[in-house]
Amino acid sequence: MGLSLDSDSQKSGQKDLLSIPRYDKITDVLIIGYGGSGAVAAITAHDLGADVLILEKTAEGGGNTRVSGGGILCPKDMVGAQQYLRSLLGREVDDGMIKIYVKYSSENADWLTNLGGIVEPHPVGPDFPAKPHSASMIRCRVKGQGTSSQNLWKVLTDAVRQRGIEVYSNTLAKQLLANERGVVGALAEQDGKEVRIFTRKGVILACGGFEYDEGLKQCFLPAEPIFALGNPSNTGDGIRMAQSIGSSLWHMDSAAAPIGYKVPEFPWAIASALVISPFIDPPPSYGFIYVDKHGRRFINESDVEYHMVWKSLTTFDAVNLDYHRIPSYIVFDDVTRRSGPIARSSIGFNQGSYRWSNDNEAEIQKGWIQVAESVEQLASKTKMQVNTLQDTIRRFNESANGEKDDEMGRRRETIIPLMTPPFYSIKIWPCLVSTHGGPKRDSEGRVLDAYGKPIPRLFSVGELGSLWGSVYQGGGMLAECISFGRIAGERIAELPSLM
Ligand SMILES: Cc1cc2nc3c(=O)[nH]c(=O)nc-3n(C[C@H](O)[C@H](O)[C@H](O)COP(=O)(O)OP(=O)(O)OC[C@H]3O[C@@H](n4cnc5c(N)ncnc54)[C@H](O)[C@@H]3O)c2cc1C
Incomplete structure (x- = not known):
């Protein structure tokens, strides 16, 4: 035996x-x-x-x-x-x-x-x-x-x-x-x-x-x-x-991993609240998008399968030999920044160890969230392609105005345009729950x-x-x-x- x-x-x-x-x-x-x-x-x-x-x-x-x-x-x-x-x-x-x-x-x-x-x-x-x-x-x-x-x-x-x-x-x-x-x-x-x-x-x-x-x-x-x-x-x-x-x-090779933030101060990651999923409370605002390293959207944010989104984040670019969605970024504007914490404190090991600020200001000060006066400046800070990020946001905002359907198929009621500077981004990673x-x-x-x-x-x-x-x-x-x-x-x- x-x-x-x-x-x-x-x-x-x-x-x-x-x-x-x-x-x-x-x-x-x-x-x-x-x-x-x-x-x-x-x-x-x-x-x-x-x-x-x-x-x-x-x-x-x-x-x-x-x-x-x-x-x-x-x-x-x-x-x-x-x-x-x-x-x-x-x-x-x-x-x-x-x-x-x-x-x-x-x-x-x-x-x-x-x-x-x-x-x-x-x-x-x-x-x-x-x-x-x-x-x-x-x-x-x-x-x-x-x-x-x-x-x-x-x-x-x-x-x-x-x-x-x-x-x-x-x-x-x-x-x-x-x-x-x-x-x-x-x-x-x-x-x-x-x-x-x-x-x-x-x-x-x-x-x-x-x-x-x-x-x-x-x-x-x-x-x-x-x-x-x-x-x-x-x-x-x-x-x-x-x-x-x-x-x-x-x-x-199997796991469940939603989207989260990882900061050097802690060994564990923190769950994102900018997620639209039947599993969790609605996000503080719908004014956000996910983009890859280059500034391109890659997913319908209103229909992300909570536990399996990591499958999408771990996609490999076989031409450039790169995991181009690790990390990805959430991009949002000042309306979303002021609407509530972009992280969840009710689950995960961070409970009791770190409480995310209500207005996200403390995390901006720590450098966890990048801030920029314009989309161009945000792209340069995150090393995304400026034109790509500008185009991405323009097209998303057009779909919010009802001019076009969203290119990713995002549900209309979840589209709030990103209009109000400053603009922000935070890195997102696949973060295991199991x-x-x-x-x-x-x-x-x-x-x-x-x-x-x-x-x-x-x-x-x-x-x-x-x-x-x-x-x-x-x-x-x-x-x-x-x-x-x-x-x-x-x-x-x-x-x-x-x-
Ligand atoms: C943020 C988050 C949200 C989740 N939400 C849900 C949910 O809503 N529903 C759901 O079904 N699942 C959920 N899960 C998954 C679920 O919680 C876990 O899969 C489950 O709790 C695992 O239980 P377990 O007893 O197998 O292991 P654990 O509860 O992780 O316990 C394992 C224990 O073993 C100890 N240990 C490890 N190695 C040794 C050793 N060598 N000697 C002695 N002790 C050791 C560890 O210290 C630990 O205490 C979630 C997980 C996370 C992280």
Whole structure:
């Protein structure tokens, strides 16, 4: 099965698990990563009688889950939802997996309610309304004092605490321990010391994506740089741990990434508010356009698919050998500048760390937003072609006056001309909300080896090795965290104990 003996066991020459010469802690189930999926798996396995330990490399955990938008896919029409998802997901995701995902996702609202959460419908509709059965894509969110994601995280952490589930924080899992019976624990680092944990039932990897691992992004995503809006400690550790014991990988080139700003002061990016999307509040003003490095528009800004816009930004110019939309720019005028913050403070890791000014003045002063008295001067400051940018803005303004249809097909009611100087621009980048790659799992949450066989006693949940490929339906990630957290928690709890 492609597993090698833990090196100490090899040295001892004994094959029995009890021969593992030294361990600091024994538990039934070890969960690596305390974000949404790890918390759900822990609660589930605990409630089925397993002794559970969670390792988390940061002080508090929460991962991307705590800073997300908090929308959770919870379909009600089981057959319709399966057909809709079948049309979005690749064939590597088999029908059985879609079925179990839809079944558990349809129960997730009740599961959260049973934990004490107050779950309400989310007003946002399907991402791809033209697809058959899109009406089955219902979303929900957790109500409370904070944002939807903070409320969700509170329900989960309260449940973990009430159950007395042990969490080792500031503890970095580094390596899985395996022998011929499968995965039997992990090696971690806590306060600079090595901690060896032995498991009677197995390990669940719940360490999130690789949004902050430059090496993995360079290898697997189509362009660089691609920044991230979420938790900086999501560095693909689970991928390396699973690979080192023979796991296969899937969806490594897939992700969801809206438009954001990246400034040198912070490692994380900040989500743009100048986005027209059913997912988010309307922008403070419609007076803006997106242009590429040269000053050309390239997209209908009123119909941008929020999570998939990065596909458009990563287009490669095969003649000039250039990613000519990385970065792109948002161009706007003083009316838009005065209409409200052009960034969102309600999602992403910037929450609580940086509050964008209401009039965008502070960000102009910092040099994050370029300002110019004329379009010509703006082009020169951003190194765009002057004629191209002038033409672009002239044509956009003509369509606002009703003289012509917009060349990109932008909806008329969203076109406000750019007339009032000064003019502004800010660089925009693809900014990940999630990567989808990682160890391939089956419909039971078991990690598969390079030959498609389950690696005994190893499970993965959540964003790490997600079933989502390059087409992503919003709300699907948190649904996967809860669904596969529950599935893997159930399956691991029912495994026979090694001791
Ligand atoms: C801004 C933003 C908005 C989003 N909005 C939505 C939305 O509305 N709906 C939706 O469905 N999805 C949304 N997503 C995506 C979704 O939040 C994530 O895919 C999901 O929360 C991932 O959960 P997880 O449990 O897999 O990982 P995470 O919640 O990221 O948790 C992983 C944890 O593992 C820890 N960890 C990593 N490596 C180790 C290690 N070696 N040892 C110990 N611990 C480790 C990390 O520190 C982290 O705490 C959004 C994401 C972002 C960033």
